[in-house]
Amino acid sequence: MNAFSPDITFDLATSPLRDLNEALHKTSGESNARRWRVLNPEGRHAVAVGIDAPVTVEIDGNVGYYCAGMNQNASVIIHGNAGQGVAENMMSGFVRVCGDASQSAGATGHGGLLVVDGNASARCGISMKGIDIVVKGSIGHMSAFMGQSGSLIVFGDAGEALGDSLYEAKLFVRGTVKSLGADCIAKELRDEHKALLAQKLEAAGVAPGSVDLSEFKRYGSARKLYNFHVDNADAY
């Protein structure tokens, strides 16, 4: 953080949040301001949402709901905790929470990478559609519910009903799983999955070799629910 020399510093204690988001939206393609620092977020909601430019935004403090939502191309680093729905509906780019994340982290994300250094609570990666999520702590209940695509990698434990009604999202948990949701099952961790893990962890900035990949267990869909049966296809 100390090496970071911003082009623009924005203090939310003195300037309205709306001005920050508006300025960030204007950066798309035109501005030379590539490095932003945001001070005193004080739990405000919707900080740095809807960015569509390859900028780096460092936020010093705790943020409220939906921080970095709908992100495209930007790197948003939160030096604090994040409220509900951090990086929700992210399309691409990178979001890192240096503290804990509240519920629904990375919800419905289509792409990009979300890294949570602490814990993420319930419904982490709910309805994920291609986002990669790395949580270095543990995650709460109902995580990856209806996850369609992407990967959720958890260094710690998972709460109840992991991967309920899962489609094709890939789940990896190193610790214990309190319970699996409907149609979610443990699967063999093969070399191709270790390669995937290695690739995602490298992207997340985890030093190669610092985590024993064989300690992870893989979970995925058993593909037994109604929508997986071809016989039901002509019902519509």
Added chain:
Amino acid sequence: MLASMLCVMTDRGPDSAGFAVYGAGAKDKVKLSLRAAAGYDFSALAAGLSIPADGLPPLAVRSTHAIIEVPAAREADVRAFLAARHPEVAVVGTGARMEIFKEVGLPATVADTFGLAKMSGTHGIGHTRMATESAVTTAGAHPFSTGADQCLVHNGSLSNHNQLRRQLKREGITFETENDSEVAAGYLTWRLKQGATLGEALEAGLKDLDGFYTFVVGTENGFGVLRDPVACKPAVMAETDQYVAFGSEYRALVDLPGIEKARVFEPEPATVYFWERAQ
């Protein structure tokens, strides 16, 4: 501090607000928090309660509310007297230390009306309401008293409150409103009357209360937190060497001293938490 926390939460609940403050208490005395219409003559009521041995009971009027202090041994008599002679006055809470105030209107206005910023105590609980299950009335505002020095605030909505209210009425619990949160308070009152501890009552609530809830309950020595098993409603805690604070979101806590260095965390679902002041 509680006043500023309430004002921050105005966005979430603008229609009414209330709070319980745990201030000083006197030995063998009990404080009754009374509510009546604006301009009500509480002094006349206090005069009616006077007995030669004690003289006039201490009375502190704050807008539509008054705190009257009576000997603990007389509490039942006083309650009976109020019920029989002053049906226009509601007893919103009782306890050695707890005082409850609540009113419709913006949280900032309510806090000002009662002079919350100048109150002091060991702990307090505030609530801003956005009504869903029942009308916007003072009686529907939180906190709800659940027993001596105990109160409850609720974020969420209960789906089985009508059925539960009918059952609790048969058990002798009375209700003032159609409010679901009042049923939760009544439920705890009933469990406590049956001899459960507050912790046990809350545990039992996990089974009997259906719906969404984050509850905060105030006790004489501290407060407790319970979230429903699905954790539908948000909750965040901050702990320092000096205090423990609860808020529906971190935003409510940002004005607290030393919050940047506090341990901030979310209480787990379906888990009863209690914080008690060192005696």
